[in-house]
Amino acid sequence: MIYLLLSILLLSLHLLFFTFFVDPGTNAVILSANLLFAFNGVKVYRKQELNRFILYLFGYLLLFVFVFILSKANLLFAIFVILYSAIFNIPYLLPYLIILIFSVIFVTPYWLQVFILLGAFYLFANSIYKKSYSRFFVVLFSIGFVSIFLIIFPILYIFLQVSPQSLILAFKNNEFQHALFNSLITSGISTLIILIFGVPFAYVMARKNFSGKGVLDNLINLPILIPQTVVGIALLVVLGPKSPLGEFMFKNCRLAVANGYLGIIAAQIFVSSPFLIRSAINAFEGIDQRLEDASRTLGASEFSTFMRISLPLAGSGIFSGCILSLARALSEVGSLMVIAYHPITAPIYIYDQFIQYGLSEIQPMAVLLVISCLWAFIGLHWLRHQLIKKAK
Amino acid sequence: MFFKISGFNKSWEGFSLKDISLEMEEGQYFSLLGPCGAGKTLLLNAIAGLYRPDSGEIFMHDRKITLLAAEKRSIGYLFQKDALFPHLSVKENIYYGLKYHAPDKKYLDTIFQLLGIADLLGRRDTVNLSGGEARKVALARSLAVRPRLLLLDEPLSFLDPLSRAKVMQSLKSLNKQIGLSIIHVTHDVQEIKGIAKNMAVLFDGAIAQTGPVEKLLSEPLDLLKEKFWGDDHV
Numbered sequence: 001m002i003y004l005l006l007s008i009l010l011l012s013l014h015l016l017f018f019t020f021f022v023d024p025g026t027n028a029v030i031l032s033a034n035l036l037f038a039f040n041g042v043k044v045y046r047k048q049e050l051n052r053f054i055l056y057l058f059g060y061l062l063l064f065v066f067v068f069i070l071s072k073a074n075l076l077f078a079i080f081v082i083l084y085s086a087i088f089n090i091p092y093l094l095p096y097l098i099i100l101i102f103s104v105i106f107v108t109p110y111w112l113q114v115f116i117l118l119g120a121f122y123l124f125a126n127s128i129y130k131k132s133y134s135r136f137f138v139v140l141f142s143i144g145f146v147s148i149f150l151i152i153f154p155i156l157y158i159f160l161q162v163s164p165q166s167l168i169l170a171f172k173n174n175e176f177q178h179a180l181f182n183s184l185i186t187s188g189i190s191t192l193i194i195l196i197f198g199v200p201f202a203y204v205m206a207r208k209n210f211s212g213k214g215v216l217d218n219l220i221n222l223p224i225l226i227p228q229t230v231v232g233i234a235l236l237v238v239l240g241p242k243s244p245l246g247e248f249m250f251k252n253c254r255l256a257v258a259n260g261y262l263g264i265i266a267a268q269i270f271v272s273s274p275f276l277i278r279s280a281i282n283a284f285e286g287i288d289q290r291l292e293d294a295s296r297t298l299g300a301s302e303f304s305t306f307m308r309i310s311l312p313l314a315g316s317g318i319f320s321g322c323i324l325s326l327a328r329a330l331s332e333v334g335s336l337m338v339i340a341y342h343p344i345t346a347p348i349y350i351y352d353q354f355i356q357y358g359l360s361e362i363q364p365m366a367v368l369l370v371i372s373c374l375w376a377f378i379g380l381h382w383l384r385h386q387l388i389k390k391a392k
Numbered sequence: 393m394f395f396k397i398s399g400f401n402k403s404w405e406g407f408s409l410k411d412i413s414l415e416m417e418e419g420q421y422f423s424l425l426g427p428c429g430a431g432k433t434l435l436l437n438a439i440a441g442l443y444r445p446d447s448g449e450i451f452m453h454d455r456k457i458t459l460l461a462a463e464k465r466s467i468g469y470l471f472q473k474d475a476l477f478p479h480l481s482v483k484e485n486i487y488y489g490l491k492y493h494a495p496d497k498k499y500l501d502t503i504f505q506l507l508g509i510a511d512l513l514g515r516r517d518t519v520n521l522s523g524g525e526a527r528k529v530a531l532a533r534s535l536a537v538r539p540r541l542l543l544l545d546e547p548l549s550f551l552d553p554l555s556r557a558k559v560m561q562s563l564k565s566l567n568k569q570i571g572l573s574i575i576h577v578t579h580d581v582q583e584i585k586g587i588a589k590n591m592a593v594l595f596d597g598a599i600a601q602t603g604p605v606e607k608l609l610s611e612p613l614d615l616l617k618e619k620f621w622g623d624d625h626v
Contacts, residue, residue: 290475296462297440297469298489299537304463308488312479 004042026074033081040085056088066105076104095122113156121145155370162367170364179349180372186261186345187329190268191276191322198277199318203310206284220278223271228334231270235339239266263340268329275328279321283314319384323377330373393454394418394573395541400448402438409435410598416590419571423584423605426594432577433472435594436543440469452540463492468539472546474530476518482529483513489537503535506569507562524555528562544576548583
């Protein structure tokens with residue numbers, strides 16, 4: 001009973017203090033928050049753990065200094081006190097509250113994004129520690145998370161800036177739909193072409209040693225090294241309307257490469273092929289050569305062995321390569337600007353709109369493009385899992 | 393002559409097999425003994441047709457098979473680590489080669505019975521098989537296509553003593569009951585005692601000695617005494 005009286009005394013002291021600084025409405029909210037705090041404080045004290053009780057009071061003091069005095073956010077202070085009192089006895093939620101308070105006080109404009117990312121970071125780091133008890137790996141993870149932060153933060157920020165209404169509006173835009181359709185179709189075709197020609201090549205690279213193999217191996221990576229605009233220029237020189245090949249194709253097949261679907265596909269193939277071919281080489285190299293030997297001694301020809309052993313076993317890795325390659329083709333801009341600005345593809349459409357109307361116009365479309373791509377990849381990954389399951 | 397290698401030479405990644413000549417009769421249990429790194433597996437691969445020799449010939453039933461593709465040689469091969477196909481079930485593994493050879497139900501049943509693996513045929517995964525079970529499934533797979541000659545690369549390695557005894561028993565009965573010709577490669581002389589009739593000792597890429605097993609065991613060369621027999625066996 002004495003403790004109760006004591007807390008009421010403390011509370012009235014606080015009330016006295018708050019009454020001078022805030023308006024009556026806010027004061028009422030803070031009063032209820034403080035009451036909850038005191039009520040919970042008595043419960044903590046009753047448990048006979050003095051350290052915890054001091055910690056509990058100390059937390060309140062920190063809130064008071066940082067939120068109430070330094071940032072002068074009175075209502076926020078009341079909300080935090082209520083959350084703090086409620087969560088203090090739930091140990092696994094407490095860190096998230098601390099992260100929330102930290103992000104609201106110190107990085108106010110970006111508090112939601114920072115809270116989500118830091119919360120996720122804590123979730124992962126905690127899980128790593130709980131499963132291995134290795135501080136070293138937690139430190140490594142913390143360093144590595146900086147890169148994740150840099151990747152996710154801008155995307156998360158733009159996502160949280162856009163309202164659902166503007167997204168729907170952007171999606172109803174016919175031009176955008178058309179551009180998205182163009183992008184998906186062309187990148188799908190490019191990936192298919194690379195698949196057909198890249199996989200046999202990858203199998204040879206993985207299985208046989210021959211002179212000049214090292215040079216070829218480096219040539220595969222060439223498209224990653226060359227700036228995208230240079231890729232566009234090179235393709236334009238070879239396939240453009242004034243080049244012999246471009247002229248021939250236009251005269252005899254009525255096919256325009258520059259500013260046509262063929263040009264888009266050519267550029268996409270050029271930039272995205274390394275990803276599929278490299279993945280396929282790695283997948284084939286991962287197969288034990290003995291399995292193929294065993295197949296041969298059982299009567300299977302080299303072709304049969306490839307179809308029944310190598311291809312099924314490398315399938316999952318090749319499929320991953322397809323996803324990477326498709327992603328690269330979808331996101332290509334630089335070379336398309338040079339060789340095929342039209343028919344317009346989604347990334348170019350977004351750039352075009354940005355130049356014409358500015359940043360705020362284009363945000364919903366950018367988000368929509370990210371969402372469509374994400375869905376495509378989630379779908380493909382799901383499909384891959386189903387295929388692996390089926391194979392087993 | 394059922395099987396014959398003459399004047400066989402092959403260099404491969406800094407190692408070479410030099411002037412190998414071997415002969416064996418049909419239905420024989422032949423053993424190739426040699427320390428690790430003597431070139432035993434390389435020689436087996438060449439016999440199976442997985443690569444071509446630099447020079448020399450391989451004959452089977454007096455027919456030259458040196459340039460014949462592996463899948464046309466009808467030579468079975470039990471690989472050191474079984475090499476079961478991980479994406480196929482036990483049954484699919486065993487029946488793999490029967491797409492290219494006419495299946496013989498009665499023969500298969502005999503094999504399953506001899507190896508005692510009839511109850512494994514329903515297993516979906518090969519990864520959960522024990523060492524001995526996996527070895528027998530691999531053996532059944534290479535036998536299903538009715539090879540004229542079976543190559544065994546360290547068939548008892550990586551097995552616990554009980555499984556070793558069982559696999560050894562199976563090999564013995566395969567040779568005795570269906571008259572299978574076998575080349576058994578090993579580095580352990582204990583494995584082949586009492587089973588193999590003839591043997592050759594491979595040392596540093598060349599045949600050091602060849603003849604009936606009993607004869608070689610009773611009067612070993614100094615080199616071999618040191619390498620395999622140890623002093624207590626003399």
